[in-house]
Amino acid sequence: MTISTAIPFNKPYLSGKETTYIEEAVRSGKISGDGLFTKRCHKFFEERFGFRKVLLTTSCTDALEMAAILLDLQPGDEVIVPSYTFVSTPNAFVLRGAKIVFADSTALNPNIDAASIEALVTPRTRAIVPVHYAGIACDMDAIQAVATRHGLAVVEDAAQAIDSYYNGKPLGSLGELAAFSFHETKNIISGEGGMLAINDPRFAQRAEIIREKGTNRSSFFRGEVDKYGWVDMGSSFLPSDIIAAFLYAQLENLDQIQDQRKALWQVYYTALSSLSKYGVGVPNLPDYATNNGHMFYLTCTSLDERTALIEHLREQQILPVFHYLSLHKSPFYVDKHDGRELPWADFYTDCLVRLPLYYELTPALQQRVIGAILNFYHSR
Numbered sequence: 286m287t288i289s290t291a292i293p294f295n296k297p298y299l300s301g302k303e304t305t306y307i308e309e310a311v312r313s314g315k316i317s318g319d320g321l322f323t324k325r326c327h328k329f330f331e332e333r334f335g336f337r338k339v340l341l342t343t344s345c346t347d348a349l350e351m352a353a354i355l356l357d358l359q360p361g362d363e364v365i366v367p368s369y370t371f372v373s374t375p376n377a378f379v380l381r382g383a384k385i386v387f388a389d390s391t392a393l394n395p396n397i398d399a400a401s402i403e404a405l406v407t408p409r410t411r412a413i414v415p416v417h418y419a420g421i422a423c424d425m426d427a428i429q430a431v432a433t434r435h436g437l438a439v440v441e442d443a444a445q446a447i448d449s450y451y452n453g454k455p456l457g458s459l460g461e462l463a464a465f466s467f468h469e470t471k472n473i474i475s476g477e478g479g480m481l482a483i484n485d486p487r488f489a490q491r492a493e494i495i496r497e498k499g500t501n502r503s504s505f506f507r508g509e510v511d512k513y514g515w516v517d518m519g520s521s522f523l524p525s526d527i528i529a530a531f532l533y534a535q536l537e538n539l540d541q542i543q544d545q546r547k548a549l550w551q552v553y554y555t556a557l558s559s560l561s562k563y564g565v566g567v568p569n570l571p572d573y574a575t576n577n578g579h580m581f582y583l584t585c586t587s588l589d590e591r592t593a594l595i596e597h598l599r600e601q602q603i604l605p606v607f608h609y610l611s612l613h614k615s616p617f618y619v620d621k622h623d624g625r626e627l628p629w630a631d632f633y634t635d636c637l638v639r640l641p642l643y644y645e646l647t648p649a650l651q652q653r654v655i656g657a658i659l660n661f662y663h664s665r
């Protein structure tokens with residue numbers, strides 16, 4: 286008797302050293318923030334990706350909230366955000382009283398339609414927040430050009446974009462600020478966790494202060510000031526060194542993790558591109574973008590088709606998932622939105638489905654997923 290095992294959407298990958306490093310952190314006697322492992326992680330990111338300065342945070346959400354504080358947003362300031370994203374992207378700015386102006390996605394992929402941004406700029410606009418969906422770069426030259434013309438900041442939501450590139454430059458190094466996530470569903474994980482990359486040196490010192498409850502504690506520990514106190518607004522955005530210890534074990538295996546994820550992604554891509562004859566889309570990578578193996582998705586031709594496909598796969602113990610719901614139609618924002626239609630955001634809301642993709646997905650299991658999808662379309 287064979288019972289087919291369920292194929293989950295995601296399974297957190299452990300390199301094996303996580304608990305060793307956590308034990309080391311615990312034994313060191315210093316487990317609050319900015320300990321030995323936090324410093325190792327910071328050094329890794331700065332050296333590997335050339336970010337000017339990075340600060341680990343407790344989540345990408347927190348990194349985005351730090352960015353919103355750093356930009357000194359005032360109530361009524363406007364921030365341009367794609368509608369097809371996670372709630373944290375706009376919510377960080379809403380917490381500062383900003384008005385969110387939602388932009389549509391492109392027809393090519395769920396990233397923000399750079400060509401639509403300029404028409405959304407008003408005298409109150411302060412920032413653009415591109416989200417590199419599935420780790421695939423947004424059209425950053427076009428976005429930067431609008432930002433430069435109107436004096437706007439660019440904050441990259443690079444939550445899914447570790448080790449991915451735009452014209453050879455690492456994502457997260459292009460905006461003044463960028464936010465990464467190490468949530469267990471991302472490529473590199475620490476359970477919950479995140480990081481702010483600070484590419485504009487103007488924000489470097491204040492970022493440390495905001496992360497340390499509004500105090501100049503970091504300067505104090507470097508001996509730059511002889512006492513520390515309350516110098517700005519802030520919060521507690523820094524993770525325990527236990528989290529950093531876990532993360533460091535992952536970082537040591539970054540290349541191995543990325544190679545494996547990209548290989549799995551390529552197998553899906555090769556096997557499923559032929560579904561275009563049924564109108565089904567696979568991820569589209571513009572020439573300027575790389576793939577980091579974060580996510581493999583299909584776009585179905587309708588909501589009904591997607592529902593039927595998910596149902597068909599679930600019957601075979603395969604657990605794909607859809608993704609975001611257009612935020613301009615969310616219960617929280619629908620009344621605040623200016624009423625513009627954002628048809629591509631709605632298209633991805635209805636039609637996008639993400640396939641199981643995790644380090645330990647074996648070739649046999651992946652073939653089961655592919656076979657079930659092909660079977661669904663061939664027998665329709």
Ligand SMILES: *Cc1c(COP(=O)(O)O)cnc(C)c1O
Pocket residue numbers: 343344345346347370371373374416442444445465466467468477478479
């Ligand atoms: C995962 C994710 C976030 C949130 O990350 P957390 O670390 O869970 O706060 C924000 N934006 C995008 C695009 C994400 O994928």
